[in-house]
Amino acid sequence: MMNYIFGAIILISTICAVVTGRGESLAKGIIGGASESVSLLTTMAGMMMLWSGIMEIAERGGFTRLLGRLLSPALRLLFNKLxxxxxAMRYISMNVSANLLGLGNAATPFGISAVRELGRLSDCGDRASDDMIVFVVINTASIQIMPTMVGTLRQAYGSAQPFSILPCVWISSVCALAVGLIIAKLLNRVS
Amino acid sequence: MEMFIPLFTAAVVVFGLIKKVELFDAFTKGARDGIGVLVGIAPTLVGLVVAVNMLKASGAADMLCDFVSPAAQWLGFPEEIVPMIVLRPVSGGGSTALLTGIYKDCGPDSFAGLCASVLAGSTETTFYAIAVYYSAAGIKKLRHTLPAALSADFTAAVMAVVSVRMFLS
Structure with a gap:
């Protein structure tokens, strides 16, 4: 997928620049883009390291497990056949808690184990089971208490209030999750 | 909202002290993981920031915007975020590249900048998540995974614009 997107962008841009006579500005865009992306990474580095460090403290203190226990009533409702x-239930709750805290690296292994367990329990072969679909929807709606990357980027580009977006982020991800779950549950019932 | 970070940090540290976590040891280990994440996305980001810059410098991005802007206007979306809505489920690095482009052109506190921020914060790279989880479990038939997951992504896009309009502008 990315192969085609990357290839198409470069091809289209080059043709477009040649036709409209913007070769020089295209050259500047290429060279500028390469150095710009690295300065972007360095501006983000400090905040990303700081936040990951703080979240590791929370993780070692058992925050993820605590959160998992708080979430388990809701998760039991969603996965009522488990x-x-x-x-599977334990992995799902660890995955969701880690995602909430923005610990993507920790969440992925839990998620993989969760889907494997779901596959073993439902004996569904190579077809996605109902519970797997619900699980994937929970993951793609990405409810995160603190979107570090976005906040850091906003700060780097001179936002007056980098984290003023938090309530909107929470609202829109909760709505996305709700709609995704409703559709997943409905289609589960139909098929 | 700006007090959220100091208070959250203090709460985590107090929690760590109560649970007898080796605070600084944990912090440095986490920070090392954080730099790992950045190193991991660096190659993608370099490639895609360059690609997005090429689209803009060549004038192709303007043409694309002209093309989608009637639909965007009809929905009340700022046209700058339309490419991001399309790319977001496919590529995390690509949408980050578009996000920084919007910040540079319109500013992070502009209407488009705010909508793009909320969108980026409230969605995931859907196709990546599906690929990672399903391939690990040997799932080949997705059934209705995509419609369900993409409806969540689309809702996030709509709600990003609606919530910014209600609370931030």
């Missing part, structure tokens, strides 16, 4: 003490 045995409540199953391994």
């Amino acid at each position: 045995p409540k003490d199953s391994e």
